Amino acid sequence: MAHLKELPASVVNGNDSLPGNIISTTIGGKDGEPKQTISYMAERVVGTGSFGIVFQAKCLENGEAVAIKKVLQDKRYKCRELEGLAYIHTVPGVCHRDLKPQNILVDPITHQVKICDFGSAKVLVKGETNISYICSRFYRAPELIFSATEYTTSIDIWSAGCVLAELLLGQPLFPGENAVDQVAEIFKVLGTPTREEVRCMNPNYNNFRFPQIKAHPWHKIFHKKMPPEAIDLTSRLLQYSPSLRCTALEACAHPFFDELREPNARLPNGRPFPPLFNFKQELSTAPPELVNKLIPGHMKRQLGLQLPHSTGT
Structure with a gap:
């Protein structure tokens, strides 16, 4: 590996770049530089990580000889992660409290996704005090940074939004070096929170002396070709007010995942998807409109569910 040229992370769709397959990436396009598509033959895997694989490859x-880190930009993985959150939030009522890419296990062959490391997890009881110094910094919800000791499972939703943004960008969205810098990184994107937003995060927080920073438009955070549904979902997960963040079930029903609900949806290799939207207990308290949006009709029989019909006209 010492003699290999290392290329920047290539954010691509799908996950079929096994040894012997072709990896294509686009370089250039900045400051008037022309874009160029270069193809590589993947020779062997030299390392794996959260949502990424490092290949030794050869430029065609x-x-x-180069080393390529391929970031797996795949909405199936995000959907399965949110399904896992929906389960732990509603069935055992557990808050993970340390959701991050390193705690999401992905099998690139079977496409199975597992949430791991429940060492910080806890059943949150209303009115019960919790520690605020929890969750890895890049993925820590702002109410935790503002020292809230009464919070909800929405801190996991914030973390999920950070993971989604990282999956889309290929790098962390809020890479703060310490707690103060973390706040600054969040302000750069969401802008300075209002007094009301700070109260929603922590009613006991009284220090409102923040520099006034305007929110950065979400569409400018991501690549120009990023689907608007991906940007919209990210913005719904990353809200200052915990109550305004969508739930994990609501996120699964977002249009960003609609293509996974198509009757003929398949993996890139033509095989059927692993089981998706196979909810049961999680739906017990969900409103009918959400359930009907979440699970398409063709999956009802497959899942053995009698789904309620919307009462809307």
């Missing part, structure tokens, strides 16, 4: 144009 000039034979140069």
Whole structure:
């Protein structure tokens, strides 16, 4: 590996770049520089990580040996993560409190996704005090940074939004070096919270001396070709007010995942998806409109569910 040229992370769709397959990436396009598509032959896997695989590869144009980190930008993984959150939030009523890419296990062959490391998890009881110094910094909800000791499972939703943004960007959205810098990184994107938003995060927080920063438009955070549904879902997960963040079930019903609900949806290799939207107990308190949006009709029989019909006209 010492003699390999290392290329920047390539954010791509799908996850079929096994040894022997072709990896294509686009470089350039900044400051008037022309874009160029370069293809590589994946020779062997030299490392794996959360949502990414490092390949030793050979450039098909000039034979140069390179190391490529391929970021797996795949909405199936995000959907399964949110399904897992929906389960732990509603059935056992557990808050994970340390959701991050390193705690989401992905099998690139079977496409199974598992949430791991429940060492910080807790059943949250209303009125009961909890520690605020919890969750890894890049993925820590702002109410925790503002020292809230009474919070809800919505801190996991914030973390899920950070993970989604990282999956789309190929790098952390809020890479703060310490707690103060973390607040600054969040302000750069969401803008300075209002007094009311701070009270929603922690009613006991009285220090409102923040620099006034305007929110950065979400569409400018991501690549120009990023689907608007992806940007919209990210913005719904990353709200200052915990009560305004969508739930995990609501996130699963978002249009960003609609293509996974299509009757003929398949993996890139043509195989059927692993089981998706296989909710049961999680739906017990969900409103009918959400359930009907979440699970398409063709899946009802497959899941053995009698889904309620919307009462709307």
